[in-house]
Amino acid sequence: MKYISRSDWGALHSGKPLKDFRRKVVGIVIHHTTGPSDKPWDRVRGHDKYHVKTKKWDSIAYNWLVSGESGEIFEGRGWKKGAATYGQNSKTISISYIGDSDKELTALGKETILTVVRAIRERHGDHLWVKCHKDFSSTTCPGKTLSKWVHGGMDTSESPANVAIDWGAIQRYIIDKGNAYLSARILKRGSRGELVELAQKRLNDLTKANLKVDGIFGRKTGDAVKKFKSNYAMKVNRIIDKDTWKVLWTV
Numbered sequence: 001m002k003y004i005s006r007s008d009w010g011a012l013h014s015g016k017p018l019k020d021f022r023r024k025v026v027g028i029v030i031h032h033t034t035g036p037s038d039k040p041w042d043r044v045r046g047h048d049k050y051h052v053k054t055k056k057w058d059s060i061a062y063n064w065l066v067s068g069e070s071g072e073i074f075e076g077r078g079w080k081k082g083a084a085t086y087g088q089n090s091k092t093i094s095i096s097y098i099g100d101s102d103k104e105l106t107a108l109g110k111e112t113i114l115t116v117v118r119a120i121r122e123r124h125g126d127h128l129w130v131k132c133h134k135d136f137s138s139t140t141c142p143g144k145t146l147s148k149w150v151h152g153g154m155d156t157s158e159s160p161a162n163v164a165i166d167w168g169a170i171q172r173y174i175i176d177k178g179n180a181y182l183s184a185r186i187l188k189r190g191s192r193g194e195l196v197e198l199a200q201k202r203l204n205d206l207t208k209a210n211l212k213v214d215g216i217f218g219r220k221t222g223d224a225v226k227k228f229k230s231n232y233a234m235k236v237n238r239i240i241d242k243d244t245w246k247v248l249w250t251v
């Protein structure tokens with residue numbers, strides 16, 4: 001992660017000075033910029049130009065911008081008052097994810113957002129809440145994926161940034177575990193347990209099933225299995241047998 005100051009990336013001078021917060025900061029609001037996520041320096045400059053030249057604002061609206069590609073943290077209005085969240089700007093600090101969170105929200109991006117959240121809380125207090133732009137206006141910002149993560153408590157446990165994970169080994173372990181169990185049985189509606197939970201997680205990763213990961217094989221899990229199987233050369237039904245398991249973990 002690398003911090004890029006306004007002067008580093010070349011923020012435009014509008015001639016209007018940025019203003020200090022006069023009220024207590026109570027929360028943090030997450031946005032995304034939409035558009036491409038590559039070349040974050042160009043994206044930040046592009047948004048700055050749009051906000052300053054086209055909209056005639058004092059500066060780029062966001063307080064901080066985060067790249068999920070590079071892990072770079074760009075100072076927007078920084079610790080001065082922002083303009084990204086109508087009605088909330090006098091008491092909140094905004095962080096914008098560069099790009100469209102529904103197209104690419106990376107583990108690095110999440111970690112970087114959390115780094116900024118920690119820095120803001122260090123300065124303004126641990127009690128600061130974190131919400132999404134759409135919690136305050138009729139907008140889709142910051143996209144479904146990012147909103148879900150924020151509303152879910154911003155967990156990064158599935159992808160700790162500093163730990164090297166041997167995904168291959170985990171995958172082999174899961175396949176073997178399933179094979180052992182599924183040689184004699186199948187998973188179907190009513191099944192419960194860890195394998196169902198793993199399948200639900202995997203279906204959520206591979207499809208838009210959006211299943212509750214509770215280890216209980218219900219109607220929705222069955223529907224997701226059927227939909228998943230229809231994409232592959234398999235008999236299409238709502239059960240997970242040994243073959244389904246293998247496809248599920250090797251596609």
Ligand SMILES: [Zn+2]
Binds near residue numbers: 030031084141142
């Ligand atoms: Zn927004």
